[in-house]
Amino acid sequence: MIVAERKPFEEIYECVKRHRKVLLLGCGTCVTVCMAGGEKEVNVLANQLALAARDRGDDVEVMEHTITRQCDDEFFDEATMKKVAEVDAVVSMGCGVGVQFCAAKFGDTAIYPGLNTKFYGATLEQGVWAERCAGCGECVLGDFGGVCPVARCSKSLLNGPCGGSADGKCEVDPENVDCAWQLIYDRMERLGRLEELEENRPMKDWSTNRDGGPRTVTREDVKL
Amino acid sequence: MSEQKTLKSGSRLEKILTEGHFAVTGELGPPKSADVEIIKKKAGYLKGVVDAVNITDNQTAIVRMSSMAAGLFALQAGLEPVVQITCRDRNRLAIQADVLGAQACGLRNILCLSGDHQRFGNHPGSKNVFDMDSIQLINMLKRMRDDKVFACGDEIRNTKKQPVVEPRPFIGAAANPFGDPFAFRVIRLAKKVKAGADFIQTQCIYDMERFKRWMTEVVNRGLHEQVYILAGITPLKSVRMAEYMRDKVAGLSVPDGLIERLEKAENPREEGEKIAVEQIQEIREIPGIAGVHIMAIEAEKSVAGLAEKAGLLPRPA
Amino acid sequence: MDNEPNIIAFCCHYCAFTAADLAGTMRQQYPPNLRIVRLPCSGKVDVNLILQAFVEGADGVMVAGCEIGSCHFIEGNKRAVKRVAYAKKLVEEAGVNPARLEMFHIAASQGPLFARTAHEFTEYIKKLDAEAAEVPLATAAVDGESA
Structure with a gap:
C-alpha cells in the first residue's frame, strides 16, 4: 500500500x-x-x-x-x-x-x-509501517531471496553489503532499519542459494525507474 | 615486450607492487575550502614517505575540494595520487567524464567506493545517486581501460576518424573485513577482484584476530594472488578517538586491550603511534599482504615519523 | 454567561463510573457541572470523542479508567493513556491548552477519590478560564503550555 x-x-x-x-x-x-x-x-x-x-x-x-x-x-x-x-x-x-x-x-x-x-510499504505491526518497494519498474526480488536491495538498502547496492552493516542493522538508522543485505544473505543461506550472491550483478537499467521520466502502463486488451 | 606494456596503468604504485616491494600508501583529505596551500602543505609531509596518496572524495559526506582537482595539485606537488571516486554523488555520465579527465591530467590510480551515506555529512538533505555500486564502478573502469568502451558500449574515441584514447587507471577498491555479515566479506572481495580491482585497501584494522581470520579465507580462495592487498592503519591519537571508532563507526571493533594501553599511557599520542608500529610489523608477517595504507586524516604530519619507526623508509624510487 | 465550566468525564463502567456512583451513595459532593459519559472501558475512548467534546463546548475533559494492572479488558486503560497523550497533542495544535484534558486512574471503591479528583479538576479548569480571560486570545494557549 x-x-x-x-x-x-x-x-x-x-x-x-x-x-x-x-x-x-x-x-x-x-x-x-x-x-x-x-x-x-x-x-x-x-x-x-x-x-x-x-x-x-x-x-x-x-x-x-x-x-x-x-x-x-x-x-x-x-x-x-x-x-x-x-x-x-x-x-x-x-x-x-x-x-x-x-x-x-x-x-x-x-x-x-x-x-x-x-512510500510503498507494509504494516509491520499496528502503528508501524515500513518501506518495501521503490517501484523501480524491473523487479529483481527473485534474485535476492525476496528482499529488495533497491528499496531496502540505503545505498541500493546490488552486489552485497557496504561496511556499514553491523549486527543486522543499517548504519543509516540502526534503531529502525535492518541491513537489507543481512536479510538477503540470511534468506539465500536458508534457501541454499548463497553461491548466486557471488555473481557480479551489472549496473541496473534505471530507465524503467522514474529516471526514465513519468511512467504509464497501458493494456489495450482491457481498454473500453 | 617492454615492461611498460605489461603494466596496466604505468602508475608508480603499480610498479612498486609489481616489483614486489612492500607498498605504503597514505591519505590526504582535500580542504573544506578553495585553499590550495593546505594541499601543498600536507603534500610536503607525505612526499617521499609514501608511494601514493589517496585523495578522498567528499569523505564522510562532507563537502571538500573535488578529489580530481586536489589530486592534480597533489601531483604537481610531487605526490602520486590515488583519486577516490564514490558512487554517492555522481552518476555514470559524471564518473566516466571524470575518469577521462583524470587520465588527461596524469592521475593514474583510481579507488572505487560506494561512499558514506549523506546522512552522516553536512548535507543530509541532499539526494544521493548510487546509479551503481562500487563493484559495478570497478567493472566500468576496467571495461573503459581494457575493452576501451564506455558503459554504454560505445568506443572511447572522439569521432570515428580519431583514435581511441582510453583512460588507463590502476584500479583500486576498498574492503571492510569488519562489517557484517562476516561470511560475506570475503565474497565481496572476490566480487571486487572479479570486477577488475588491481589493488585493495582495507578499512583500518584494530581487531587483528578478525583481520587474520579474514586474510586466511582470502588466501584460501587465492585472492591474494589476483589482487594486491594493502592493510589499513589509522594511528589512534587518544582514548576518545579509540572510543569513537569503537562506538560510532559501524562494524569497527577496537579491542579493550588497546584502549587500556592508551588510558595507561602518559602520552596517548605516542602510545598510539607505538601501537601502529606494532600493527604494521604484525601485518607484514601475514601471508598475502602487499603493503599498508596509512590513513592519518588531518594528521598527515605524523605519517613520516610512523613510517620511519615502522622501518618503511626509505621508499623505493 | 455563567462562569461554571463544562466538564466532560469519560468514565470506565468498571471503575471510575462505579466510583462516581459510590461517591453519590456516600454523599460525597462533586461539582454539578461535571457530566459523566459512561464507557464500557476507558480504552473505548477515541481521540475523536475527546476532540468532539471540546468542539461542542467542553472546557475540560477527564478520562477516568482503572488503575494500571486492573483493567477489566486487560490493557484498555493503557491504550487510553496513549490516546489521551495523542489527543493532548491534537488539541494543542488546535489552540486548546492540553492541560484541559487529563487521564485519571480511579478504582471502583474509591468514591472519595473520584469526588476529590472531580473537584480539583473543576477548580483547575476554572483557574485556567480565569487566566485565559486575562490575557489576549492569541497568547492564551501559549501561556497555558508553560503552566
Whole structure:
C-alpha cells in the first residue's frame, strides 16, 4: 500500500484559512489502512480545524466526506461532486495520487494536500509501517531471496553489503532499519542459494525507474 | 615486450607492487575550502614517505575540494595520487567524464567506493545517486581501460576518424573485513577482484584476530594472488578517538586491550603511534599482504615519523 | 454567561463510573457541572470523542479508567493513556491548552477519590478560564503550555 502521514496542523490550517468553506476529502484505501487519511482521520482534522478557527476567530466552515478511492474516476460519484461544488477548497486526505486526481476532477476548486506521501510499504505491526518497494519498474526480488536491495538498502547496492552493516542493522538508522543485505544473505543461506550472491550483478537499467521520466502502463486488451 | 606494456596503468604504485616491494600508501583529505596551500602543505609531509596518496572524495559526506582537482595539485606537488571516486554523488555520465579527465591530467590510480551515506555529512538533505555500486564502478573502469568502451558500449574515441584514447587507471577498491555479515566479506572481495580491482585497501584494522581470520579465507580462495592487498592503519591519537571508532563507526571493533594501553599511557599520542608500529610489523608477517595504507586524516604530519619507526623508509624510487 | 465550566468525564463502567456512583451513595459532593459519559472501558475512548467534546463546548475533559494492572479488558486503560497523550497533542495544535484534558486512574471503591479528583479538576479548569480571560486570545494557549 501507499503509506502516508498527516501534514503538520499549521501547514494545513494556513491553506484552509484562506477559504470560507472547505471540504476534507478522505480516501478509503491505502491511507485508511495506514491511518493517515481515512474517515476517522478526516473527522480528527475537522474537529481540530473547528477548534482552531474558533480560537483564532477565523470564519471557516469545514465539511467532511470520504470516498472509497481517490485514484479512480468511478468513485467520484454525484454526491461527491455536489459537495465539492458547494465549497471553495478541498483538502485531499489521499496520497499524492489522490490529490492530483482531485485537482484534475475538480476544475476551478482549490485543492490542497492534507498528507505527506511517504512510500510503498507494509504494516509491520499496528502503528508501524515500513518501506518495501521503490517501484523501480524491473523487479529483481527473485534474485535476492525476496528482499529488495533497491528499496531496502540505503545505498541500493546490488552486489552485497557496504561496511556499514553491523549486527543486522543499517548504519543509516540502526534503531529502525535492518541491513537489507543481512536479510538477503540470511534468506539465500536458508534457501541454499548463497553461491548466486557471488555473481557480479551489472549496473541496473534505471530507465524503467522514474529516471526514465513519468511512467504509464497501458493494456489495450482491457481498454473500453 | 617492454615492461611498460605489461603494466596496466604505468602508475608508480603499480610498479612498486609489481616489483614486489612492500607498498605504503597514505591519505590526504582535500580542504573544506578553495585553499590550495593546505594541499601543498600536507603534500610536503607525505612526499617521499609514501608511494601514493589517496585523495578522498567528499569523505564522510562532507563537502571538500573535488578529489580530481586536489589530486592534480597533489601531483604537481610531487605526490602520486590515488583519486577516490564514490558512487554517492555522481552518476555514470559524471564518473566516466571524470575518469577521462583524470587520465588527461596524469592521475593514474583510481579507488572505487560506494561512499558514506549523506546522512552522516553536512548535507543530509541532499539526494544521493548510487546509479551503481562500487563493484559495478570497478567493472566500468576496467571495461573503459581494457575493452576501451564506455558503459554504454560505445568506443572511447572522439569521432570515428580519431583514435581511441582510453583512460588507463590502476584500479583500486576498498574492503571492510569488519562489517557484517562476516561470511560475506570475503565474497565481496572476490566480487571486487572479479570486477577488475588491481589493488585493495582495507578499512583500518584494530581487531587483528578478525583481520587474520579474514586474510586466511582470502588466501584460501587465492585472492591474494589476483589482487594486491594493502592493510589499513589509522594511528589512534587518544582514548576518545579509540572510543569513537569503537562506538560510532559501524562494524569497527577496537579491542579493550588497546584502549587500556592508551588510558595507561602518559602520552596517548605516542602510545598510539607505538601501537601502529606494532600493527604494521604484525601485518607484514601475514601471508598475502602487499603493503599498508596509512590513513592519518588531518594528521598527515605524523605519517613520516610512523613510517620511519615502522622501518618503511626509505621508499623505493 | 455563567462562569461554571463544562466538564466532560469519560468514565470506565468498571471503575471510575462505579466510583462516581459510590461517591453519590456516600454523599460525597462533586461539582454539578461535571457530566459523566459512561464507557464500557476507558480504552473505548477515541481521540475523536475527546476532540468532539471540546468542539461542542467542553472546557475540560477527564478520562477516568482503572488503575494500571486492573483493567477489566486487560490493557484498555493503557491504550487510553496513549490516546489521551495523542489527543493532548491534537488539541494543542488546535489552540486548546492540553492541560484541559487529563487521564485519571480511579478504582471502583474509591468514591472519595473520584469526588476529590472531580473537584480539583473543576477548580483547575476554572483557574485556567480565569487566566485565559486575562490575557489576549492569541497568547492564551501559549501561556497555558508553560503552566
